[in-house]
Amino acid sequence: MPEDRRIGSILVVDCGTVMTKALLLDRIAGEYRFVASGEAPTPRTVDGTDIIKGIFHAVARISHVTGRQFFDEIDDLISPQVTRQQGVDAFAATVSAGEPLQVVVTGLVDDLSISSARRAAAGTYSQVSAILGGEKSANLTDEERVREIRGTRPDVVVLAGGIDGGAERPVLDSAKAATLACAMMDRGKRPTLLYAGNSQLRRQVTEIVGDEAELRVVENVRPTLEKERIWDARQELQTLFRQRKMHQIPGVATLRAWSPVPIMPTAQAFGQLIQYLWYLGDPASGVLGIDIGGGNTTIAAVFDEQLHMTIQGGLGVAFGGGRLLEERGSECIACWIPELIQEHELEAFMLLKGIHPASIPQTDLELWMEQSLACAAIRGTMEIARPGWKGTAAQVYPDLTPICDTILISGGPLTRVPRPGQAALVILNAVQPIGVSTLILDRYGLAPALGNVAAVKPLAAVEALDAGGFTNLATVVAPVGDTADPGDTVLRMNVSYEDGGVLEVEVRRGDLEVLPLPLDQEAVLELHPAKGYDVGLGGPGTGGKRQVSGGMAGLIIDARGRPLPLPSQPAECRGQVQQWLYDIGG
């Protein structure tokens, strides 16, 4: 839609699985400003989420604060604005409520076609309910494959496998098994088959599927051993998500009638904002966005101008804990909790959180459990995302997180922590950034909204961002290398403050330290890494100067190592986690 210069007030809503947020932007003194926000639980019923009711409740909070009326007597949106107290000029909405697309992936090799197909699926709100192929299920019989597909009742089966001109028979066998499974299901309940494998088999696959199922053919997600091409498959899966899931949510039709632009999945809007942030920074570095909510975890990353989206549908701090316990065991969560906790206690906590998803922790133990769950969910999502970033300029070390200038943190579980150091520690433990990064907190949940507003009125998004919609959480300096012994110096650093003060710091391997650098203050860092240690300024042993900003959690030096080592003994691990919490002020 062409930008409408007459647009003044804009109401933006984000319908989440657990909470619905509403934001009002308006022109004040010639510039767009964030005026007010409201939040309310998204009502859930046996039939799914009631997003319209959630919007009315959230917008009612804005009405309460501003006195503005948004809806008329028949609950229709008043648009365009009648007066400054009645109606809005534009409305935009993002949606993450609703069920994710259920996907079954078939492929041949875990690290190749299966991994690429999983990343393609993670480009939209999806949940991979079964993987047929790879090391664990290479020996499945046809009957077992059919049983799995029929049993999981997916929305889509992604048929991957075989580089172009490569393997044929196992790929065709997968297509046959998927077709047979479809033939044994009611026509109305059959999944769509998305063929994203060996491109030379397209004709045979089309013949095999015949009219037993809807077949969509896209580019091979792994055309060669080295190349991954998931864009085509992602687009198709995003379309399927919109058609089969998002547009089916009761109330979305009403939103479409109110909005001049298409309703956008929250993650997509979030990704747009991360892309915008990348254009503002150093093109050699990347920008990372982490959005963790009650029902989903999203990682949006931009490297070399390209946006990489990784979404774990159904994995958030309210729903998905049980799935983590089942798939990875309790240790993936318990290892981040500084107190001894039994598996059944964790299970009970996950169930409680699922039953009352909007509830918050009141005690330290429950807070740690929730933050540990967030950490495990982000780590799991990073595992899927990271291989897709290989080969980008920012990825200096193949198995580590690329160098990111900025890491934006969004989502209630991390933006509403009692102490800012807690949010920072979750991100450090889960993302494990390297070099110098600024952690930014989206305290008011603006990120998806601003990404969406950019579609209606780009200027409004830019001005609202400039007006301080986000808050600096911390600047992190994380040297990487493995040549030093524990306790050896890995970095010498001078911090020159704006008031002329200079702090000299010697960082030893294993340290996690917080130096004073409050919000709205800047400092110049002079970094001298030890031989073999890299702070992202040009390689191991290369130092330099960086101007950095302060944050709520100060200036954090994380020399614990990458990948982050955790003691193998549970008691020792708890002690270590407790120490880190103490060190960071959590």
Add this chain to the structure above:
Amino acid sequence: MYYASATKISSFTTIRRDRVLPEPGEVLVDPGDRVESTQVVARASIPGDFRILAVGRMLGILASEVQHSLQTELGSTVHRGDVIAKREGLLGRSVSCPIDGVVTATGGGRVLIEAKPLPFELRAHISGHVLAVENNQMITLETAGALVQGFWGAGEESVGPLKFLTKRADEPLEARTIDASCHGRIIVAGMILDEEPLSRAEDIDAQGIVTGGLSPELLSAAKQLPFPLIVTDGFGDFPMMKGVFTLLKDHEEEEASISGQTETGHRARRPEIIIPLPNREPPVYQTQHAGEFEPGLRVRAVRAPYAGLVGTILDIPQFAQRMESGARVRCAEIDVGQDKPVVIPLVNLDVLR
């Protein structure tokens, strides 16, 4: 702030429930009909088992030769043990059918045998009358009676008379109290803290268990039970809420319909106990609407350290308050019958309606 969750606890209300077939089928009742809880109200056929037999591999022949080896035709009914393919000669072999069914597909050296669809019968589950029928798949039933929504549940549905095995709402269930008289009954107890009563109830063929609290260590065992189990108050040594205990006690030995089905994802389903009371004039049906928190509402805390505490909202201060965890949130002051009110975040309150 609108409240996130509400638990319905009513001694007499009008209840509507949808009964849905897993596949479209035949509905056996009409709007206005009276139904009993155990009455079959609809039936359907659901897909049965199947087998894919790799005949070519089993007989050691080429896929193209399989067609000649078949002893049966596409669409034929076959029985377990029937020879469906045979290789003649000195090294002759045969493939027997592992299930009763129909040969529905052949190709690629394989044969697909699908068992006959399984009959599925949908019972009313609650006594009442039929309000509406939709698409040969869904029936809406209405009844008047007592309704208690639970906190968490396991298992499916069952119907049976309520039998109390603890005298008090805060008394743990002991296995020795479960005897033959519990056969076919729904056991009600203050709390369950060890596994023995669960095993005993299973041995005696109870129809279900309703408990105030359940030790979290018993979650796995609870999920394995052949009957529904409903936890009304929480995981741990929670007593059953007094009002619920008294309400259920008033209907001891009366028939209750219980459902342990709990959904915690994008859809929300709570376990429930329904006691139909058909001989009283039903009140006007009301849908549950989330409303605003206000003084006077009865609420229950859902998170530690006050989980399970029931009281009445006295006041909702305008400004956020700091919690033990350090979080600052809007709270309510709750009268729990002690000298001082307790302060609990609004989002951690479940409204009792």
